[in-house]
Amino acid sequence: MSITAGSAELLRDRAAAVLHDNDAGSWTKAAPRLYPHQWSWDSAFIAIGWAHLDVGRAIAELENLFAAQWQTGMVPHIVFRAGPGEPYFPGPEWWDCPSAPAAPAHPIQTTGICQPPVHALAVLRIWQLTPPARQPEIRARIQALWPRLVSWHRYLATQRDPEGSGLVTVYHPWEGTDNSPRWDRSLARIKLVKPRPYTRLDTRQVRDKSQRPTDWDYDRYLWLVSLLRKYRYDDAEIYRRYPFLIKDVFFSAVLAAANAALLDLADVAGASDADRSQLTGWRDRGYQGLAGCFDADSGLCHDYDVRAGEEIRLRTFAGFAPLFAQTPDAGQRAIQLPLLDSADFCGDPQFRWRLLPSTSPAEPAFQPRNYWRGPIWPVVDWLLWRSLQLLGCFDRAEELRRDSLGQIAADGDFAEYFEPYTGKPLGSARQSWTAAVALDWLAAEAAGGAAAV
Ligand code: 2M8
Numbered sequence: 001m002s003i004t005a006g007s008a009e010l011l012r013d014r015a016a017a018v019l020h021d022n023d024a025g026s027w028t029k030a031a032p033r034l035y036p037h038q039w040s041w042d043s044a045f046i047a048i049g050w051a052h053l054d055v056g057r058a059i060a061e062l063e064n065l066f067a068a069q070w071q072t073g074m075v076p077h078i079v080f081r082a083g084p085g086e087p088y089f090p091g092p093e094w095w096d097c098p099s100a101p102a103a104p105a106h107p108i109q110t111t112g113i114c115q116p117p118v119h120a121l122a123v124l125r126i127w128q129l130t131p132p133a134r135q136p137e138i139r140a141r142i143q144a145l146w147p148r149l150v151s152w153h154r155y156l157a158t159q160r161d162p163e164g165s166g167l168v169t170v171y172h173p174w175e176g177t178d179n180s181p182r183w184d185r186s187l188a189r190i191k192l193v194k195p196r197p198y199t200r201l202d203t204r205q206v207r208d209k210s211q212r213p214t215d216w217d218y219d220r221y222l223w224l225v226s227l228l229r230k231y232r233y234d235d236a237e238i239y240r241r242y243p244f245l246i247k248d249v250f251f252s253a254v255l256a257a258a259n260a261a262l263l264d265l266a267d268v269a270g271a272s273d274a275d276r277s278q279l280t281g282w283r284d285r286g287y288q289g290l291a292g293c294f295d296a297d298s299g300l301c302h303d304y305d306v307r308a309g310e311e312i313r314l315r316t317f318a319g320f321a322p323l324f325a326q327t328p329d330a331g332q333r334a335i336q337l338p339l340l341d342s343a344d345f346c347g348d349p350q351f352r353w354r355l356l357p358s359t360s361p362a363e364p365a366f367q368p369r370n371y372w373r374g375p376i377w378p379v380v381d382w383l384l385w386r387s388l389q390l391l392g393c394f395d396r397a398e399e400l401r402r403d404s405l406g407q408i409a410a411d412g413d414f415a416e417y418f419e420p421y422t423g424k425p426l427g428s429a430r431q432s433w434t435a436a437v438a439l440d441w442l443a444a445e446a447a448g449g450a451a452a453v
Helices: 005-022 040-051 055-066 119-129 132-158 181-189 215-230 235-241 249-269 273-292 317-324 330-340 378-390 394-411 432-446
Strands: 303-305 310-312
Touching (some): 040 119, 040 378, 119 132, 181 303, 249 273, 249 317, 249 378, 378 394, 378 432
């Protein structure tokens, strides 16, 4: 479906209104009630949305996020900023980050884990959208942010990859794709002490509990937080003692793409030769790491459980890590592109839109309404769209963009995720990152389909 010029304009106004409504001045709530704080990768997508409205506001989103960066270089997954009338569980007291030597100083309050590094993609997009008159100002702000961006990538390439494998180790399901079935076996293996009594708030907002993680999941999420707290978020200690260490191919692919984006920005930032060669090294090591876990039989990349010493062989969106990374390997692309449109993924004949689901409908763990276990997430399809363009697959990218906009327009309220068979909106309404990617896709509409990627 393609949307008419009139309805595109209406959708653009409504998407902009979502960002304005969720705007807290210098940072943006991920969603009005369900997620009232600043989330890391949400902020990166949100900055891409803001870039279409005001490039200064867009870069402020990232400046404020990076103001909470840890001394290790880690950008925390949540910066707690909401007022007392906007509760979220689990709040800062569950994380006790002030006890961590590397945490930012009071009064900044954060969690002690991180999320995929989409930020460099956002900075590149902001620069591409900066009108000439504002370039001196935005260039100076990018230059000021640059050392923090490089240190963030350095943290991921070193502390989160002590093996030098090119693959990032995640410590927690909250580092991106919460209840993805990718984590099921690893979580089931953990011996845990039941956490102190707690009350979930997410299921008060999303009344249909089947759209959210289970209490079984939450018990494990909180147990892992208690261990990270005990180890004072010290990466070396975590690596020695902690039970949940996963080489995440999707996270690693985003890092490879983000390293390439920083290289594209290197001249704007006035980067040193040392920075350029480090970024090139991290990017290439990322490609090699992904190549090492590419399985030619399934055509997918598999995550790896470091503790169990085993591959995680599931069909999910993450298996397309080579595409998300914009792999230079033509062989992997030749296998993945047809697989993407097979009945196991976008090409399920019963899907309403030909979009990439979070989990393959052919996977026994697939649940079409449950969060990261099946639904379609617009931000994931945005990352895929961007990659397909960079790989020169313009026609497929354009279909993905149109279908994504069709899905969002049919809802009209910027849902967090969508049921693949019916297109039913799920989770939170007025989710900031859905509005943000809609703005980017709509701008590409005005430009005849292609964005400056
Ligand atoms: C979801 O995760 C949060 C915890 O971080 C939650 O369920 O409470 C995930 O979709 C995550 O990737 C996202 O960043 C966050 C805010 O949109 O919500």
